[in-house]
Amino acid sequence: MLAAFGFESLGVVVGDMFFVDPDPLEGQETPERGVRLELRVVERGAPAGSIYAGVPINFGRPVWRVDLFGSTESPAGTLDRAHHHPRFKGWEPSHRNFVPELSADPVSWLAGELADPAAVLTRAGVNADEVPEADKAGLAAAAPEIVAAVKRMLDGVRDGDLAPAPAEQVAAARTGWL
Structure with a gap:
């Protein structure tokens, strides 16, 4: 499943994943599953045709x-x-960053991060001044809706409806949109 939230220059994509890596990273000795969220750069193209044509959107x-x-x-x-x-x-x-607050309450931690896009952008090495204020405000305002989508997907993973394992055992796998 994939959910997307778009603003003028930023977007958030959320998807379920199942992951097996034959060359495991620290802390990844067995397969894992869950939900991935990414903050991405969004680009809109010009309609390819009439004024009624679809608009290409690139996350x-x-x-x-x-x-x-x-x-x-x-x-x-x-x-x-x-x-x-x-x-x-x-x-x-970058490398995996485990923080105590994220481990203790992942969904609340995510909500707090999304509520402060300027801080996330700064840590990401993106000049927050180059992102329109409307995008930062829109992302912060949409944080509850984004978190609700994450929760729905986490419920689906927990219930076995999302992030399924491959039908046969494999050495490496990455399922999902992201």
Whole structure:
């Protein structure tokens, strides 16, 4: 499942994921599943045709990522691998950043971060002054709706409806939109 929230120059995408990495990172010895949220640069194209034509919309490169993941060996709904990537270099994320507040209450931590987009942008290395005030205000105002979408997806992962494991055991897998 994919949910998207777009503003003039920023957007948030949220999706469910199942992940197996044969070259595990620290703390990722078993598969994990959960919900990923990314703050991305948004670009609008010109309509390709008449004034009634669809408008191309590109949710481009990410600048910040939050992974509300849990090990598949933990009880369903346990987000024991919740972390964030405070910045990106191009399309590649920084290392996983585990913070106590995020581990203690991932959804509340996310809500607090989304409520202060300027701080998130600054940590991501994006000049917050280059992002329209309307985008920052719109993102902060939409934070409850974004968090509600994250919660719905987390419920779907917990219930087994989202982030399914591959039908057969595989050495590597990444399912989901993000």
